[in-house]
Amino acid sequence: MAKNPEKRKELTSVERRVARIASHLLPSISPLSPAPPIVRSVASAEDSYRRVHGEVSAKEAAWREVCDDESGKGFVDIIYEKALGEGIAKITINRPERRNAFRPLTVKELMRAFNDARDDSTIGVVILTGKGTKAFCSGGDQALRSSDGYADFDSFGRLNVLDLQVQIRRLPKPVIAMVAGYAVGGGHILHMVCDLTIAADNAVFGQTGPKVGSFDAGYGSSIMSRLVGPKKAREMWFLSRFYTAYEAEKMGLINVVVPLEILEQETLKWCREILRNSPTAIRVLKSALNAVDDGHAGLQELGGNATLIFYGTEEANEGKTAYMERRRPDFSKFPRKP
Numbered sequence: 001m002a003k004n005p006e007k008r009k010e011l012t013s014v015e016r017r018v019a020r021i022a023s024h025l026l027p028s029i030s031p032l033s034p035a036p037p038i039v040r041s042v043a044s045a046e047d048s049y050r051r052v053h054g055e056v057s058a059k060e061a062a063w064r065e066v067c068d069d070e071s072g073k074g075f076v077d078i079i080y081e082k083a084l085g086e087g088i089a090k091i092t093i094n095r096p097e098r099r100n101a102f103r104p105l106t107v108k109e110l111m112r113a114f115n116d117a118r119d120d121s122t123i124g125v126v127i128l129t130g131k132g133t134k135a136f137c138s139g140g141d142q143a144l145r146s147s148d149g150y151a152d153f154d155s156f157g158r159l160n161v162l163d164l165q166v167q168i169r170r171l172p173k174p175v176i177a178m179v180a181g182y183a184v185g186g187g188h189i190l191h192m193v194c195d196l197t198i199a200a201d202n203a204v205f206g207q208t209g210p211k212v213g214s215f216d217a218g219y220g221s222s223i224m225s226r227l228v229g230p231k232k233a234r235e236m237w238f239l240s241r242f243y244t245a246y247e248a249e250k251m252g253l254i255n256v257v258v259p260l261e262i263l264e265q266e267t268l269k270w271c272r273e274i275l276r277n278s279p280t281a282i283r284v285l286k287s288a289l290n291a292v293d294d295g296h297a298g299l300q301e302l303g304g305n306a307t308l309i310f311y312g313t314e315e316a317n318e319g320k321t322a323y324m325e326r327r328r329p330d331f332s333k334f335p336r337k338p
C-alpha cells in the first residue's frame, strides 16, 4: 500500500475506475460451465453517462400541419406536419385507399416537403410514414403505369421516385421510416433508403417487382444487399416473398419492432434522442456512412460537410478577409497539426 497520501489517493481513484469498467463487462464464459444469468449491475444502470443524458420524453407530439410550401401549390397526396417546439417533421403518404401507392404527384409533393424540412433549420429529424395502419407504402400506382413510367397528369411517364430516393439519401438530417402494415415494392425501397426503420408488429416487408414486371436495379438492389447481405437480397428479389416485422428485424432490414399501439410514441423517442445529440456530428456521420457506397456523389456530400465546418474557422476566414482587403493572406499563425 502506498504511504504517500497523494499516491494512495491516486491508487484508490484508479481502483475505483477499474471496478467501474469491470462492472460493464460480462464475465467470461467457459464452454464447460453453464452460461451465467446476465444481470445488469446497479453500477452500470446508474453510471454517469445515464445520469447526465437520462431518458427522453415519450409524450405525444403536438403536430401542426404545414399546408403549403413556397410553391403555393398545397398538398393533396401527402400530409406534412411539424411538432410544435420540437425539431421533428412528419411526412405522411395519404392515399390509404390505394395502400399508399405513390403516383408522380405524390412523389413531387414528398420532394417539396423533404426540401422544406431540409431548409428549415429548426428541424433536425424527419419521419416518413403512411396514412393508416394497413400500409406504409405499396410502391408505384400500377393503375397509372405506362410504357415509359408512371403517368398521372402528364402525357408522359416518369420514374421520379428515383429522385426522391437520392434526396432522402443526401438529406443532411436523419430520416426515419415509421412503418405500419405493408412496405412493399417501391414502398419497401423507400424504407430502405431511410436512415432508420421503426416497424409496428403488423408490418410486412418485401419486393414484388418480379411478380408485376418491374425491378429496381439501383438503390433498391445495392442498399438491400448492404443491409441483409447478398444471399438474402437475392432471395428477397428472386422469390419476391413477404416477411414479417420480426423476420425483417432478424435480417437487419429494420432497426426495431414495437407494438402497433406505441409505434409513433417509440419513433418520437428515437427522434428526441437524436435531437439531443450534436447536429454536426449526426450530419457528418450520415454522409460518412453513405460515402463509400455512393461513390463520387457520396464523397462530394462528405467533402461538402468538411468545407462547411472549415468555413467556420479563423483560418478559412483569414483567406476570405485577405481577399476582400486586397492583401496577401497570412496563414503563418495556423498550426500544421500532426
Ligand SMILES: CC(C)(COP(=O)(O)OP(=O)(O)OC[C@H]1O[C@@H](n2cnc3c(N)ncnc32)[C@H](O)[C@@H]1OP(=O)(O)O)[C@@H](O)C(=O)NCCC(=O)NCCSC(=O)c1cc(O)c2ccccc2c1O
Pocket (backbone or CB within 6 Å): 097, 098, 099, 101, 135, 138, 139, 140, 141, 142, 143, 150, 159, 160, 161, 162, 182, 184, 185, 186, 187, 208, 209, 212, 214, 215, 216, 217
Ligand atoms: C400491398 C398489398 C399486398 C395489400 O394487399 P391487401 O389485400 O391488403 O389490399 P388490396 O390488394 O385489396 O389493395 C387495396 C386497394 O389498393 C390498391 N392498391 C394496392 N397497392 C397498389 C399499387 N401499388 N398500385 C395501385 N393500386 C394499389 C388495390 O388495387 C386495391 O384497390 P381496390 O380498388 O381493389 O380496392 C397489395 O395491394 C399489393 O400487392 N399491392 C401491389 C404491390 C406492388 O406490386 N407494387 C408495385 C411494385 S413496382 C414499384 O413499386 C416501382 C415503382 C417505381 O416508381 C419504380 C421506379 C424505378 C424502378 C422500379 C420501380 C418500381 O419497381
